[in-house]
Amino acid sequence: MPVYSKKVMDHFTNPRNVGAIENPDGYGKVGNPVCGDLMEMYIKVENNVLTDIKFKTFGCGSAIATSSMVTEIAIGKTIDEALAISRNDVANELDGLPPQKMHCSNLAADALHAAIEDYKKKKKK
């Protein structure tokens, strides 16, 4: 059992922005239930700014906490600012993750980026 920081446990216990958005401007999904982690991100964008993000996550404590944290960091940021959020940024904001969790359960930034890519693709059409 990994030892989690207080912040991780806070976001696990009271995750922010859980759920789905109907007709989202972007949708991203990363991970795989076979590996034990699957994340879905929904985003709303107005004037190039992320106005709302919702997520659903299947996975361990750090998978849920990183999902919650990335939504908190990214809401209110511009698309470019959000794309610059890295996995390490999310882990740092949570006061760190156990080393074995840094790779497998730290997919939240990827999920957010996937949702933004989806938004960009839709916009081009």
Add this chain to the structure above:
Amino acid sequence: MEVIYLDHASSMPVDPRVIEFAKPFLSEAGNPSSLYEFGQKAKQAVEEARKKIADLINAETEKTIIFTGGATESNNLGIRGTAFRNINDGKEVLASAIEHISVINPMKDLVKNGWNFSQIPVDRYGVVDLNSLKKMITEKTVVTSVMYANNEIGTVEPIKEISEIVHKNGKYLHVDATAAAGRIPIDVQNDGVDLLTLSSNDMYGPYGAGALYIKPGVKIQSVMPGGGQERGLRSGTENIFAIAGMGEAARIAKQEMKNESERLKKIRDSLISKITKIDEAYLTGHPTQRLPHHASFRFSFIEGESILLNMDMYGIQIATGSACSSKTLEASHVLLAIGLKHEEAHGSMVITLGRSNNIEHVQKIVKSVEETVKRLRQLSPLSK
């Protein structure tokens, strides 16, 4: 908040009666190899413990019991010590697919030295497939290892039938009884066991002691040469406190087993009937041939480490076979061996009851499980 401890398979509180009994050996000096008074007292304590352990498993004599530092060491001595000693009889070893890692890894290590190692499949309840075993055993199979009962899914193996098959063609049957000893009756003579592993802490005894039963006539050698203690099979000054405590723990376990297992069975069965009523919740392991204190489950759409953390918020401590809570991040080999898919194996929860639990706990446990499953499913993209 009242804490309900439900993870007795991973660690047990030491019985206060055991501590009281063994306390003198913690503070006073005395090497059983020394001739002065306390040395001899220590020696007596070890011999008395040996008798109590032999009595728990109905061994032929107390001489069949060798004390070790724990179950991992007993498994290593039982497997490696017989494999190397009987090298001229063949270089094949077998183990069930659901053995503890401290059985599987010594066998994998033998492969590096030229042994063949195969794993015997189990059915969906975790029972060793006897037909496969019949086909796999050859006259070169020096050691076959099957656990008395599984720690993760609670299934009790048909050891007597397995012994008959093993002894038709192969040589020795090693049985890891860590999860079963002190919980259900074990009779090494009636079951036809050649080597049996026991752990002190898994019977409410102190950490740092284990034992290996070695049937008279079994050829075995030490795996750790030294001063020749324990008939030359386990060198090193004896851990008197832990050994004396383990003996007393075995005595108490035998004395209280019948009543305690009946009491725990009621709690177990109540938990199983209520928890399996939850949508997409399933019992893992055998429905009837299982340890009296063991209730294990899997839940679809959610992950075990999250279940563990969430239950902890209610003050309830459980275990999981989820990959995400293990050091290796690999899915439980036990759950995969009983045919679960990886995504199913992730959502496991293991409850192992003990003396501190009572029937009044059931309501709170079940309610906490229901709420945990509900909350995590609300978070999960896999839920319907």
